[in-house]
Amino acid sequence: MPQKKILIMGGTFDPPHIGHQMSAERAQAELLADEFLIIPAYMPPHKKQGENGASAVHRFNMSKLAFSPIGNVAVSDIELNRPEKNYTVDTLKELKKTYKDELLIFLVGSDMFLGFEKWKDFAEILKMVTLAVVARNLNINEQIDEMKRHLEISCGAQIIFIDAPPYEVSSTQIRKMIKNGEDITGLVCGDVREYIESNGLYK
Secondary structure, three states: OOOOEEEEEEEOOOOOOHHHHHHHHHHHHHHOOOEEEEEEOOOOOOOOOOOOOOOHHHHHHHHHHHHOOOOOEEEOOOOOOOOOOOOHHHHHHHHHHHOOOOEEEEEEEHHHHHOHHHOOOHHHHHHHOEEEEEEEOOOOOHHHHHHHHHHHHHHOOEEEEEEEOOOOOOHHHHHHHHHOOOOOEOOEOHHHHHHHHHHOOOO
16 A cells, blocks of 8 residues: 655644645645645744734634645644644654654745754654755755755755745734734635634734
C-alpha cells in the first residue's frame, strides 16, 4: 500500500486571510495530500497575541470557515487542547503517534524557512517531516536556495518548493484595519468577514 501524504499547516490565523487560503490551496493542488491538517496555535512561542486578538475558539471557528472548502482538509484542535506554549516539535511528536508510517509534509512560508534554524529542536523536526516551502511566484532567491542546500547537507532535510501567488497583507494589518473601521472585503473570505462582524472581533 502506498504511503499516505499528510500535509500540515500551522499558524495563529488571527484572522485567517486570503493569503493563507491561497497558499493552502496551491499546496494541496500540487501535493494532493490524503489528509490536510490545519492547526491553529493556542499561544505561538514566537509572538504575543495583541490586545485585540481573537480567542482560540474564535480562531478555530474562523479557520474552519476559511479552509474547509479545500480538499481533504480538517482543522485540528491538537494545540488548542494544550493551553500552554506549544512548539512545533512537540505537536509533530504527537502527530507521529497517530501517523506512524505516513509521510508528514509541513508547510511553511519562505520567511519562516529562512529563520528555521531558530526553531526549537529544528533538526529533530527535519527528521520527522518533509518541508514544503511556499515560494511566491517561484521567487526562490539565492538566500532561500542556500538555506535549502545547507539544511539538506547538515540535517539530511527533505525540502520542496510550492509556487503560490504573491500576497502581502498580514493578519496584523487586517486587525488594525478593522480597529480603524476600514473595509476588509477581499482580504478575508466572505464567511470569515461575516463571522468577524457578527462576533464584534478586533474592535
